Amino acid sequence: MGSCKRKEDAVEHNFDVIVVGGGIMGSCTAYQTSKRGYSTLLLEQFDLLHNRGSSHGESRTLRVTYPEPYYSSMVLESSKLWEDAQSQIGYRVLYPTNQLDIGQASDRSLQAAIQSCRSNSIEFRVLDHVQVSQEFSGGVVVPEDWIGVVSGGAGVIKPTKAVSMFQTLAFHNGAILKDNMKVTDISRDIHGCIVVSTATGEKFFGRKCVITAGAWMSKLVKVVTGREVPIQPLETTICYWKIKKEHERDYSIDGRFPSFAGYGNPYIYGTPSLEYPGLIKVGVHGGRFCDPDKRSWTPDPKLMDFLRKWVQEKFGGRIEHDHPVSAQSCMYSMTPDEDYVIDFLGGKFGKDVIVAGGFSGHGFKMGPVIGRVVADLMLHGEAKGIELQYFKLDRFDKNPKGNIKEFAEQVGTSKL
Numbered sequence: 001m002g003s004c005k006r007k008e009d010a011v012e013h014n015f016d017v018i019v020v021g022g023g024i025m026g027s028c029t030a031y032q033t034s035k036r037g038y039s040t041l042l043l044e045q046f047d048l049l050h051n052r053g054s055s056h057g058e059s060r061t062l063r064v065t066y067p068e069p070y071y072s073s074m075v076l077e078s079s080k081l082w083e084d085a086q087s088q089i090g091y092r093v094l095y096p097t098n099q100l101d102i103g104q105a106s107d108r109s110l111q112a113a114i115q116s117c118r119s120n121s122i123e124f125r126v127l128d129h130v131q132v133s134q135e136f137s138g139g140v141v142v143p144e145d146w147i148g149v150v151s152g153g154a155g156v157i158k159p160t161k162a163v164s165m166f167q168t169l170a171f172h173n174g175a176i177l178k179d180n181m182k183v184t185d186i187s188r189d190i191h192g193c194i195v196v197s198t199a200t201g202e203k204f205f206g207r208k209c210v211i212t213a214g215a216w217m218s219k220l221v222k223v224v225t226g227r228e229v230p231i232q233p234l235e236t237t238i239c240y241w242k243i244k245k246e247h248e249r250d251y252s253i254d255g256r257f258p259s260f261a262g263y264g265n266p267y268i269y270g271t272p273s274l275e276y277p278g279l280i281k282v283g284v285h286g287g288r289f290c291d292p293d294k295r296s297w298t299p300d301p302k303l304m305d306f307l308r309k310w311v312q313e314k315f316g317g318r319i320e321h322d323h324p325v326s327a328q329s330c331m332y333s334m335t336p337d338e339d340y341v342i343d344f345l346g347g348k349f350g351k352d353v354i355v356a357g358g359f360s361g362h363g364f365k366m367g368p369v370i371g372r373v374v375a376d377l378m379l380h381g382e383a384k385g386i387e388l389q390y391f392k393l394d395r396f397d398k399n400p401k402g403n404i405k406e407f408a409e410q411v412g413t414s415k416l
Contacts (some may be wrong), residue, residue, distance in 0.1 A: 013204050015041045015176075017378065021212035021219070022048055023055035024159065024355050024364055026228055027166035028371025029210050031085070034173035036375065041204055043196065045182035045216070048167065053214045053292075055163050055364065056329050057238060058275035060261040061169055062155040062365040063099045064122050067112035067407050068339075070387040071362075072120040074369050077385060079370030080152065088169055093162040095253060097272060099154035100140070102132065102138050102314070107145045108407040110263040114149060124151040136257070139250050141316045143256050154259050157270045157363060159288045166367070178281025185210070186353065188225045194352055208378045209353045211345070215292035215331045217357035220333070225347055233357040234332040236287035237299040239324035240279040241311055247318040248273065251280050266303065280319060282311055285361055287332070297329045332361035337402030340366075342373060342391040352380055355393070 017033045021024045022044030030042040045051055062082070064075045082094045085189045103110040120304035132140055132148035142148065167177055182199040186209060193205040215221050215233035249255040252273040262268035264358065267285035275281075284303040291295070298320050312321040335341060345353040356374050363370070369386070376383035395402050 013106070013202070013324055014367055015039045015204065018043065018194065018206035019203055019212060020186070020196065020209065021045075021214060021216075022163075022167070022177070022179065023212065023214050024052055024163050024166070024367035025165050025214075025359070025374075026210070026212035027355070028171065028367040029212060029374045030170040030175045030177075030371075031166045031173065032375035034170045034373040034380070036379065040173075040175040041206070042167070042170065042177045043181040043183060043198065043204070044177070044179040044308060046179065048177065048179040049160055049164055053054065054333065054359070055159055055214070057159050057328060059271045059281055060157045060159050060364040061099075061168065061261075061269060061271055061354075062094065062153075062157055063151075063172040063259060063261070064117070064120070064153040065099055065113040065124070065149065065151050065261075066097065066116055067109045068152040068324045068405070069116040069119050070389075071366075071389055072116045072122065074366055076153070077119065077372075078366050078369040079155075082157075082374065084270065085165060085169060085338050089165050091165075093158045093165055093238050095105070095157075095274065096154045096155045097253060098256070099151045100258040100260040101141050101149040102140070102146055102260070104145055106145070107263045110147070110149065112407050116216075117149075117151060122151055124149055125295065133278070137250065138316050139247065139318060140256070140260075141314060142328070150258070156253065156259055156262065157365060158275070160230050163366070166371075181191045183213075184223070186220075186349075188348055195351070207352065209349075210374055210378060211353065211355045212357065212374075214357065215333050217333060217355065219292075221345070221355065225345065229341070229355070229357075230336055230400070230402075231341060232334045233290050233292045233295075234287050234334050234361075235290040235295045235297075236285075236330050236332055236361065237304070238281065238283050238284065238328045238330055239283050239299075239304075239307065240276055240326040242320045242325050243273060243278055243322065245278070248278050250318070252314075262310065262314065266306065267313060268307070274320055276326070282319075283308065290331070291332075292331060295329065295331070299327055304406050333358050334360050334400060336396070336400065338362075339403050340370075340391045341393060342370070342377070342388060344377070344392045346393075
């Protein structure tokens with residue numbers, strides 16, 4: 001695939017691939033295309049490694065336990081790609097742990113996750129409420145009708161460091177990275193080139209384009225095509241809680257405490273103490289729908305009340321639960337079914353523009369495999385190894401709620 005060359009004096013504006021959005025998905029895509037020898041441009045509307053989207057902060061979880069079996073297989077591939085990238089860069093961004101999932105034994109999502117482990121040959125153990133307490137020396141307490149599922153293949157990812165890693169590898173492969181380049185339009189010219197226009201007045205020309213704009217996906221696609229894409233930004237809060245001093249090691253990654261999730265409505269998640277000594281990350285998988293350019297930057301009071309009670313009850317009084325010592329705003333990009341969107345934009349763009357978004361608060365771990373899949377789609381028109389039918393845009397034409405599932409949604413929301 002040759003670059004979409006326009007004129008001799010603008011070679012620096014001609015590329016095989018233009019990636020719009022410099023978060024984890026865009027950075028992994030740029031890494032994949034540049035690694036394969038294609039001239040690649042990565043455009044980011046804010047500073048590189050900014051904290052206004054979904055790809056910043058100190059930790060994300062990697063877990064194989066998913067109710068939907070098509071995600072578990074993606075995590076397994078992504079884990080290998082994380083390791084491969086780390087071996088190239090020479091430092092770690094992924095720290096292995098076990099995963100602990102807790103919830104009512106009758107919870108359909110948790111039971112589906114167990115079945116998914118079986119179907120993907122993932123090692124796991126199911127514990128009753130007494131065994132959960134014994135496993136963690138009283139550090140995790142659940143009711144009698146709850147179970148715990150301990151599985152391997154999990155980990156804690158350093159997100160900002162991880163995005164930087166993939167951008168660095170892409171740069172080493174020849175990719176050009178430009179920040180503070182807000183894309184205002186994407187079009188096709190009479191020569192068949194994809195034209196990407198920015199707020200600076202510059203235009204870039206490419207054979208192919210990928211939109212990985214996160215919470216800004218819907219706004220950009222609406223400007224470009226007039227099409228309403230059902231991806232809605234949601235503001236969430238990441239919380240850190242103080243561990244009582246005598247129990248600090250018990251909840252640390254060095255003390256072999258796992259990443260964890262509490263099934264129910266809303267879904268709770270967290271990571272062992274790693275990035276901040278003496279603090280554990282416990283957050284609600286939920287928040288409030290928002291305009292990504294006008295978010296509140298404050299926690300949802302109702303969800304915070306729920307979270308305080310959860311921390312008090314589930315950790316045996318060993319973590320100070322009155323309030324988190326740190327709360328950081330972040331954003332999800334929600335689809336109605338909480339499944340991803342990875343598809344050709346179609347229309348006048350045919351198969352030359354791809355959208356990858358709607359990762360619904362559980363996409364970061366998948367960055368490497370998403371980058372591989374998007375690069376395959378862009379360069380070859382198809383991608384093997386994942387079940388792309390679940391991620392098609394037209395599923396919302398058939399059913400506004402998207403993919404039909406037998407278990408409950410996991411992300412709790414309260415509308416502004």
